[in-house]
Amino acid sequence: MxxxxxxxxxxxxxxxxxxxxxxxxxxxxxxxxxxxxxxxxxxxxxxxxxxxxxxxxxxxxxxxxxxxxxxxxxxxxxxxxxxxxxxxxxxxxxxxxxxxxxxxxxxxxxGTFTRPLESAAPSLFIATGTGVAPFRGMVRQALAAGRTEPLWLLFGVRAPDELLFGDELTALAAQHPNFRFLPSLSRPPADWTGRDGYVQTHVKALWSELTATHPNAHAYICGVKKMLLATREVLRTELGVDRKQVHLEAYD
Ligand SMILES: Cc1cc2nc3c(=O)[nH]c(=O)nc-3n(C[C@H](O)[C@H](O)[C@H](O)COP(=O)(O)OP(=O)(O)OC[C@H]3O[C@@H](n4cnc5c(N)ncnc54)[C@H](O)[C@@H]3O)c2cc1C
Missing domain, CATH: 2.40.30.10 (Translation factors)
Incomplete structure (x- = not known):
């Protein structure tokens, strides 16, 4: 709202x-x-x-x-x-x-890095580090309001102890089938079974999966510029996503 x-x-x-x-x-x-x-x-x-x-x-x-x-x-x-x-x-x-x-x-x-609830499109949120902050607010608000469109959060950090709000986001994903929490570690420990590497390496597959059923999806990217530019490059240049569907917030 x-x-x-x-x-x-x-x-x-x-x-x-x-x-x-x-x-x-x-x-x-x-x-x-x-x-x-x-x-x-x-x-x-x-x-x-x-x-x-x-x-x-x-x-x-x-x-x-x-x-x-x-x-x-x-x-x-x-x-x-x-x-x-x-x-x-x-x-x-x-x-x-x-x-x-x-x-x-x-x-x-x-700031205008917002996602009006009443017109909210299916969304792929992409963050590194504290770039997850605005997405925690958006996801919690949308789920509390009973929204059911897909909300996928791809979150990149180096190691498991840097997965900010990790337990909370994992619990929300277990309660709400439309919310997927997708952590990726760039320095995973030997026993890590989830995604690894930089977030931009997963964007193509996730975007294709999401837009196969929801072509009106939007991507929201937040964090330091290096990640932001690499991720935007995948979406805009490699996948040809319209600029109106890609939203950016840079921290540096
Ligand atoms: C719109 C916006 C929202 C922001 N939201 C957050 C937020 O939620 N959490 C947060 O921690 N920071 C956030 N920042 C960054 C924050 O404003 C400061 O730049 C940061 O805290 C560093 O300030 P400083 O005075 O400690 O260091 P400075 O001496 O001002 O900065 C030193 C360097 O730190 C780098 N830097 C800035 N932010 C980060 C970061 N998060 N991770 C790694 N390197 C960084 C920059 O490249 C800068 O050159 C945001 C910035 C903007 C523009």
Missing amino acids: SSAASRPLVPETFQTRVVAARMLGPRVRHLTFERTDGQPFVFDAGQWVQLIFPLQDEKGRAIRRSYSVASAPDSSPRFELAVTKVEAGPGSTFLHDVAVGTSLDVKGPA
Whole structure:
């Protein structure tokens, strides 16, 4: 359901408090924020927020970084983020060290990497690392709304301990036959029996399988540019998919 009607036209800046934090994998921290004014945080699944850090760049300006919302809209003042720690990166290091209870200014929501529920097409979601964040929100929202179109999530990481939200996504797939959780490991352990290699090596087969019965399917790709460009190349150049059916969100 689109919530644009109840949202200010210009993203607002509001104060939040960190209310929960836990490690999701060796380099990823899951943070829950809550608006301190108690107002609902209104957004569409897939959108991002900008965090305004109490840190300054060399020109004395507050450092700001964007993060996809990893939770589904639920009309509460809360939202969740999943943050990869980047070596010597000020924003991600701050978020990995920040204590529960800390206040932080946030601007948002923003972004058009969304999937309107009422017109939702069968979808192949493709992510690496924390690129899974917007898809967790989209999938949880769609399944909670009783949607039955195919929702396939191809998720690439190096090793099993990096499969963010892996148990939750596996459980959702077991409960909802239209949702397929398709992890692929680039450095699989010897006993791994699932997909391996980079996500782009699986896109052709999965897209062909999905569009054999659902030619109106859309592909959503999220993560770092290197993966994004390689995956878009497969879809647009090798498979000739229309650009209106391919949606991208780049983190770098
Ligand atoms: C629309 C949007 C949504 C984003 N959503 C998320 C998100 O949900 N989770 C998240 O962790 N990051 C996300 N990012 C990236 C985030 O905004 C920051 O760039 C990141 O946290 C690094 O900031 P930094 O200050 O620590 O390091 P910086 O010094 O600003 O960045 C150092 C380098 O890190 C690389 N980098 C940025 N993000 C990643 C990443 N996720 N994995 C590996 N390398 C990266 C970039 O190439 C950059 O050159 C998003 C970016 C955009 C534009």
